[in-house]
Amino acid sequence: MRTIINDILGKFLVFLMALMVINVLLQVAARGLNLSMPFTEELAGFLLIWVGLLGASYATGKHLHLAIDIIPRQSSASTQKRLNVIVNIIVIGFALTVMVIGGIRLVYITLSLNQISPVLEIQKGYIYTVLPISGLLIIYYSFLNMKDNPYTESENV
Amino acid sequence: GKQGGVRTLKLAHTLNTQHSVHKAMLLMAEKVKEKSGGKLELEVYHSAQLGTESQCLELLQIGSLAMTKVSAAVMESFAPSYKVLGLPYIFKNKEHMFNVQDGPIGKKILQDGEEAWLRGLCFFDAGSRSFYTKSNPIESPDDLKGLKIRVMKSITANKMVSAMGAAPMPISFGELYTALQQGVVDGAENNPPSFYLSKHYEVCKYYSIDEHSSVPDVLLISTVIWDRLSDEEKTWIQEAANECVPAQRKFWEESEAESLKAVQEAGVKVNYPKKEPFSERVSDMYDSYKSDPKIYNLIQEIRALD
Amino acid sequence: MEVLILVLSFVILLAIGVPIAYSIGISAILTMLVSILPIPAFTTIAQRMATGLDSFALLAIPFFILAGQLMNKGGIASRLIEFAKVIVGRFPGGLAFVNILACMLFGAISGSAVAAASAIGGFMNPKMAEEGYDKSFAAAVNITSSTTGMIIPPSNILIVYSLAAGSVSIGALFLAGYLPGILVGVLLMIVAGVTSYRKKYPTAPGVGMKEALKKLFDAVPSLFLLIVVIGGIVAGYFTATEASAIAVVYTLVLAMIYKEVKIKDLPGILLDTVSTTSIVMILIATSMGMSWVMSYENIPQSVSAALLTISNNKIIVLLIINLILLFVGVFMDMTPAVLIFTPIFLPVVTELGIDPVHYGIIMVLNLCVGLCTPPVGSVLFVGCSVANISIDRVIKPLLPFFIAMLVALMIVTYVPELSLWLPSLFDM
Numbered sequence: 001m002r003t004i005i006n007d008i009l010g011k012f013l014v015f016l017m018a019l020m021v022i023n024v025l026l027q028v029a030a031r032g033l034n035l036s037m038p039f040t041e042e043l044a045g046f047l048l049i050w051v052g053l054l055g056a057s058y059a060t061g062k063h064l065h066l067a068i069d070i071i072p073r074q075s076s077a078s079t080q081k082r083l084n085v086i087v088n089i090i091v092i093g094f095a096l097t098v099m100v101i102g103g104i105r106l107v108y109i110t111l112s113l114n115q116i117s118p119v120l121e122i123q124k125g126y127i128y129t130v131l132p133i134s135g136l137l138i139i140y141y142s143f144l145n146m147k148d149n150p151y152t153e154s155e156n157v
Numbered sequence: 158g159k160q161g162g163v164r165t166l167k168l169a170h171t172l173n174t175q176h177s178v179h180k181a182m183l184l185m186a187e188k189v190k191e192k193s194g195g196k197l198e199l200e201v202y203h204s205a206q207l208g209t210e211s212q213c214l215e216l217l218q219i220g221s222l223a224m225t226k227v228s229a230a231v232m233e234s235f236a237p238s239y240k241v242l243g244l245p246y247i248f249k250n251k252e253h254m255f256n257v258q259d260g261p262i263g264k265k266i267l268q269d270g271e272e273a274w275l276r277g278l279c280f281f282d283a284g285s286r287s288f289y290t291k292s293n294p295i296e297s298p299d300d301l302k303g304l305k306i307r308v309m310k311s312i313t314a315n316k317m318v319s320a321m322g323a324a325p326m327p328i329s330f331g332e333l334y335t336a337l338q339q340g341v342v343d344g345a346e347n348n349p350p351s352f353y354l355s356k357h358y359e360v361c362k363y364y365s366i367d368e369h370s371s372v373p374d375v376l377l378i379s380t381v382i383w384d385r386l387s388d389e390e391k392t393w394i395q396e397a398a399n400e401c402v403p404a405q406r407k408f409w410e411e412s413e414a415e416s417l418k419a420v421q422e423a424g425v426k427v428n429y430p431k432k433e434p435f436s437e438r439v440s441d442m443y444d445s446y447k448s449d450p451k452i453y454n455l456i457q458e459i460r461a462l463d
Numbered sequence: 464m465e466v467l468i469l470v471l472s473f474v475i476l477l478a479i480g481v482p483i484a485y486s487i488g489i490s491a492i493l494t495m496l497v498s499i500l501p502i503p504a505f506t507t508i509a510q511r512m513a514t515g516l517d518s519f520a521l522l523a524i525p526f527f528i529l530a531g532q533l534m535n536k537g538g539i540a541s542r543l544i545e546f547a548k549v550i551v552g553r554f555p556g557g558l559a560f561v562n563i564l565a566c567m568l569f570g571a572i573s574g575s576a577v578a579a580a581s582a583i584g585g586f587m588n589p590k591m592a593e594e595g596y597d598k599s600f601a602a603a604v605n606i607t608s609s610t611t612g613m614i615i616p617p618s619n620i621l622i623v624y625s626l627a628a629g630s631v632s633i634g635a636l637f638l639a640g641y642l643p644g645i646l647v648g649v650l651l652m653i654v655a656g657v658t659s660y661r662k663k664y665p666t667a668p669g670v671g672m673k674e675a676l677k678k679l680f681d682a683v684p685s686l687f688l689l690i691v692v693i694g695g696i697v698a699g700y701f702t703a704t705e706a707s708a709i710a711v712v713y714t715l716v717l718a719m720i721y722k723e724v725k726i727k728d729l730p731g732i733l734l735d736t737v738s739t740t741s742i743v744m745i746l747i748a749t750s751m752g753m754s755w756v757m758s759y760e761n762i763p764q765s766v767s768a769a770l771l772t773i774s775n776n777k778i779i780v781l782l783i784i785n786l787i788l789l790f791v792g793v794f795m796d797m798t799p800a801v802l803i804f805t806p807i808f809l810p811v812v813t814e815l816g817i818d819p820v821h822y823g824i825i826m827v828l829n830l831c832v833g834l835c836t837p838p839v840g841s842v843l844f845v846g847c848s849v850a851n852i853s854i855d856r857v858i859k860p861l862l863p864f865f866i867a868m869l870v871a872l873m874i875v876t877y878v879p880e881l882s883l884w885l886p887s888l889f890d891m
């Protein structure tokens with residue numbers, strides 16, 4: 001299951017990243033040819049939101065997020081295990097309240113109040129769906145992370 | 158929030174403390190305090206501390222911010238009626254514009270936002286936008302041909318600049334100063350105070366006052382918050398807003414004159430091209446709204462007004 | 464009350480090992496709950512996170528990280544380093560000097576410290592590690608020197624300052640930035656040189672003329688990247704942010720020509736880029752939430768108002784302002800800090816007869832230090848993630864460089880001529 005999700009998420013992120021490069025090249029090329037492509041700037045911003053937030057959930061799955069683990073480093077293995085569970089519960093709490101609940105509320109407001117993006121003229125609410133999606137993925141990965149001990153794994157520094 | 162019987166409403170805008178709009182906001186805060194005998198206060202946040210214009214509108218809908226001042230152009234994404242205000246040469250002159258804003262048409266547009274939980278309180282003057290360029294003055298639309306002009310994120314603005322013959326280019330506002338300096342774009346368009354305060358006059362030495370659009374600013378309050386206010390509080394706010402309008406118009410006129418004087422002292426050549434050749438180029442834009450009766454009728458009403 | 468919740472919750476969360484990005488977000492939300500109902504509070508932070516990333520300028524981060532990856536895997540970085548070693552390899556800390564100079568040059572042109580840290584750090588740090596430098600030292604060099612580009616023109620943050628300050632010319636600010644920026648770079652080099660000498664970092668043996676020419680020849684196509692990027696910006700073909708995408712294309716083509724990167728490698732490289740990028744992006748996203756809460760609760764204003772009542776003496780007020788800004792820089796990103804504090808401090812300092820141009824340089828230089836400190840320090844985040852090193856490991860090697868930056872700050876603060884001499888030559 002974890003590998004399937006990683007795989008799909010990874011492929012989608014690669015696609016978004018490639019699209020991001022192409023979009024900016026298009027902006028430069030169009031300007032060079034004196035053609036007008038007004039959507040490129042707006043699209044770039046939307047892609048950044050998606051890559052940043054979805055990528056953050058991918059990084060959670062891979063234990064990549066930066067942390068200052070002063071206490072865990074000096075603790076015994078059993079305390080480390082307990083701390084790891086607490087840390088993951090806290091992360092789940094944040095993802096659930098802000099990204100899932102807050103995100104769904106934001107999607108609901110922008111969709112039901114019909115906010116249209118100024119240039120591409122698409123529903124802004126669709127852009128914000130990345131918040132609850134990433135939130136759910138972060139929750140899923142954090143549950144899996146509870147079983148690991150990140151403090152012994154990430155010593156390859 | 159309400160503390161010790163005093164309710165404080167937060168009002169955020171994106172301009173800095175020297176801008177005439179900020180002065181108008183402070184005046185409004187004063188008036189609200191005066192009218193309520195200190196029971197209702199406005200706290201003004203400047204310089205986009207709480208977000209850009211469209212972000213502040215979302216915060217109003219979310220309910221964490223009470224009031225904001227945005228350009229009517231930004232309101233287009235939230236309430237379609239505002240589109241008519243951004244159309245090029247929609248107003249015959251300043252008097253006509255104020256008549257529209259102060260009359261029933263203005264009221265209708267302000268109310269249109271309520272469906273999006275954004276109650277319009279009043280319009281503020283934001284002058285007219287004109288082209289500024291690096292190498293040549295714009296005397297007629299022909300001078301725009303082949304020029305790359307930066308426009309804001311708005312379909313209406315893009316269509317307008319295209320119709321006039323230039324190539325509209327998306328450049329983020331933060332990069333615009335350097336983009337103008339290095340020649341990534343040949344020019345941009347804005348009202349005199351923004352041209353002055355953005356320092357773009359240090360790079361663009363030609364300001365051609367064609368006054369192609371006169372998008373006003375709008376003061377809005379979240380309906381989430383508004384519905385929680387007592388009738389008395391509502392009256393204080395609406396009255397204070399109404400009373401600020403003439404003062405703001407005066408502030409704006411002063412800052413427009415000051416800005417034009419200052420940029421000219423800094424070596425900018427200001428010219429006043431004939432407007433007809435420009436307005437002819439964009440006349441088709443009105444017809445494109447025929448498929449949207451609500452907008453089209455508003456356009457007709459505005460044009461019918463004196 | 465709000466300040467207490469913010470700081471306490473944050474320290475506790477960090478200490479028990481909650482990732483920094485989430486710690487920032489959670490303290491922001493806890494602070495917010497004092498005055499905003501839960502659902503609007505959650506929704507507001509969610510909105511700040513998403514819209515905080517909706518910024519064209521941020522594109523430079525993923526693109527320069529991608530270009531850095533391609534340079535490493537495509538054999539471009541190694542050719543550049545081989546050539547650099549011919550020139551400075553014999554000196555202790557030679558590669559550290561190269562790193563600093565490259566960051567200064569790159570930051571100067573792109574106007575973005577984050578871009579410099581990701582672009583230069585991305586290929587310099589692994590190479591320095593290969594040559595026997597400590598990874599943490601290499602990262603510290605890269606992080607601190609990247610900030611010089613914020614002061615050496617063109618600089619986006621000086622534009623932001625000028626807009627916040629009102630009647631301050633961007634042209635004058637740009638001229639004022641040269642000498643202080645170079646001063647910082649030189650002081651960083653001294654620290655790097657001394658550290659390298661003490662730690663006995665390896666020096667390369669000198670090479671013969673023929674060998675040197677061959678290495679130069681090998682490096683020419685790679686060096687040409689600089690000409691393409693810098694030349695394109697100066698000639699007006701693209702903006703500094705767009706240049707990052709051009710750099711990607713150029714390095715990709717070169718790496719393909721060198722046959723060290725194949726099409727089938729690209730998805731892997733792109734995914735690595737996304738991982739590194741998103742670690743930074745989520746930090747930026749939640750920092751936006753934190754900055755918003757601080758503004759909303761007027762925290763910066765109340766702290767500074769209290770402190771500024773202490774004295775009327777010019778030297779002491781400047782010292783206090785510097786201390787406040789250093790403190791602010793620790794917790795806040797540069798742009799919101801400039802926007803919030805310029806209107807607060809500028810009237811105070813102009814009253815004391817300090818030139819607004821001079822003050823702008825002081826303020827930006829000061830906040831540059833903050834860019835390199837945890838918990839909210841975008842350059843630190845980028846520098847650590849491209850170097851693949853945890854933040855706490857880089858703190859100790861950073862300290863001597865911080866001291867160099869603080870010395871520079873004191874000189875710039877109390878020697879106004881350093882900032883004002885160049886503008887005065889041009890009557891600005």
Ligand code: NA
Nearest residue numbers: 571574612617
């Ligand atoms: Na720079």
Ligand code: NA
Nearest residue numbers: 792793833839
């Ligand atoms: Na910091």
